[in-house]
Amino acid sequence: MRLSIKAKLGTLVVTSVFITTGLLLVALRTETELRFITVFSMIATLLITQFVAHGLTAPLDEMSTVAKSISHGDYTRRVIGSDRRDELGDLAATINRMADDLEAENQHRKALIANVSHELRTPIAALRAVLENVVDGVTAADQEMMLTALRQTERLGRLTETLLDLSRLDNGVVPLRANRFEVWPYLSGVLKEANLAASQRRPGAGVSGSVQHTRTDVHLHLDVSPPELTAHADAERLHQVVANLIDNAVKHSPPHGRVTVRARRGPGPGPESLELEIQDEGPGIPEQERHKVFERFNRGTVPSPHGPGSDGGTGLGLAIARWAVDLHGGDIGVAESARGCLIRVTLPGALRSRG
Numbered sequence: 001m002r003l004s005i006k007a008k009l010g011t012l013v014v015t016s017v018f019i020t021t022g023l024l025l026v027a028l029r030t031e032t033e034l035r036f037i038t039v040f041s042m043i044a045t046l047l048i049t050q051f052v053a054h055g056l057t058a059p060l061d062e063m064s065t066v067a068k069s070i071s072h073g074d075y076t077r078r079v080i081g082s083d084r085r086d087e088l089g090d091l092a093a094t095i096n097r098m099a100d101d102l103e104a105e106n107q108h109r110k111a112l113i114a115n116v117s118h119e120l121r122t123p124i125a126a127l128r129a130v131l132e133n134v135v136d137g138v139t140a141a142d143q144e145m146m147l148t149a150l151r152q153t154e155r156l157g158r159l160t161e162t163l164l165d166l167s168r169l170d171n172g173v174v175p176l177r178a179n180r181f182e183v184w185p186y187l188s189g190v191l192k193e194a195n196l197a198a199s200q201r202r203p204g205a206g207v208s209g210s211v212q213h214t215r216t217d218v219h220l221h222l223d224v225s226p227p228e229l230t231a232h233a234d235a236e237r238l239h240q241v242v243a244n245l246i247d248n249a250v251k252h253s254p255p256h257g258r259v260t261v262r263a264r265r266g267p268g269p270g271p272e273s274l275e276l277e278i279q280d281e282g283p284g285i286p287e288q289e290r291h292k293v294f295e296r297f298n299r300g301t302v303p304s305p306h307g308p309g310s311d312g313g314t315g316l317g318l319a320i321a322r323w324a325v326d327l328h329g330g331d332i333g334v335a336e337s338a339r340g341c342l343i344r345v346t347l348p349g350a351l352r353s354r355g
Contacts, residue, residue: 012052016045059088063095075103120159123152176234176327178350180272183229183263184222190242191220191261194250218253220246224263231263232272232350237324241332244317245278245343252282252341268330270349281340290334294322321345 020041059081069077078099079092130149133139195216242261249259259280266273285293325332330347 009052012049015048019044019048056088059084059092063092066095066099070099070102073106075099075106120156123155123159127152127156176237178232178234178328180230180232180350181235183231183274184224184227186235186238187222187224187242187261187263190239191222191246194220194243194246217256218250219256219258220250221258221260222263223260229263229265229274230272231274231347232270233274233328233347234324237327238347241321241324241345242276242278244321245345248317249278249280249282249341249343253280254282257281266346266349268346268348273349274345274347276345276347277335277342278345279337279340279342284337284339284341285334293334294318294332 023041023044059079062081063079066077066079078096081089081092083089084092127149130145130152134141134145139145246259246261253259257280259278262277262279264275264277266275268274322332325345325347328347330345332343332345335342335344
């Protein structure tokens with residue numbers, strides 16, 4: 001049974017009145033002197049008030065202590081008494097939830113700094129080694145050496161652009177500009193861009209937001225049904241989704257593998273909802289890891305997951321894909337597949353679009 005603080009204070013007042021009244025009646029019937037009754041009444045009222053006040057102020061003192069600890073960066077302390085059935089219990093539960101959120105955010109921030117530092121350290125160390133060898137005269141500044149330096153510089157550029165995308169994501173400054181478009185020519189252009197980039201780009205080069213793989217042995221196949229299928233979405237954000245999913249599928253494909261991109265009318269309520277599937281022929285994703293593949297900097301634990309020509313990536317592509325899908329109000333996840341990995345994306349169409 002929930003009893004508010006207001007009800008408790010009211011009960012205190014009523015109890016004090018009853019005690020005083022009862023003692024007065026006793027005095028009248030037993031002819032006890034009034035001053036003794038007054039003293040007894042005051043003592044009883046003060047004891048009850050002290051008991052109730054202690055029950056109300058003790059949790060507040062503890063909350064104040066925990067709040068001061070949180071303000072100094074200690075997110076491990078919690079308020080005892082969150083199971084109380086009054087406003088103080090609600091306040092204690094709120095403070096504990098806030099402490100949990102701040103602790104999780106602090107751990108995420110530390111993990112993000114550690115991961116970013118790790119990602120930056122590798123290309124910076126390689127670039128420094130190349131430049132030191134050139135400066136010390138160990139190797140000549142020939143074309144091959146400069147290409148190596150350029151690859152590492154471009155990798156740094158890709159990571160910086162990706163981190164900027166994540167910064168815009170967290171700050172909520174990326175608008176959604178949804179429009180109607182035909183799916184077949186749109187996806188066909190994305191796949192042609194991927195094939196062209198893979199055949200012309202030097203290993204390690206790339207542009208943020210586009211497919212970055214360099215493998216030419218993987219065949220990209222497009223399947224749109226019906227061919228006149230249309231959709232309502234932000235074409236630029238959807239490009240990020242498809243590009244990152246294709247990039248991920250190609251990296252995990254076996255030599256001379258096949259990546260299939262399917263598009264169908266989606267189950268959403270919108271008249272132009274869309275369902276996309278990207279499937280590869282790689283080792284797949286273990287069921288126990290599927291819930292975290294879209295987390296930042298997650299690369300999975302599949303042995304030798306990356307195909308030839310892959311630098312392993314940054315573990316941010318799928319996180320960006322999930323963000324872009326969430327921006328549309330859609331869903332993305334790993335679906336069951338007899339072979340390889342199947343990632344399914346559903347977009348709701350015009351009715352649920354968050355624009």
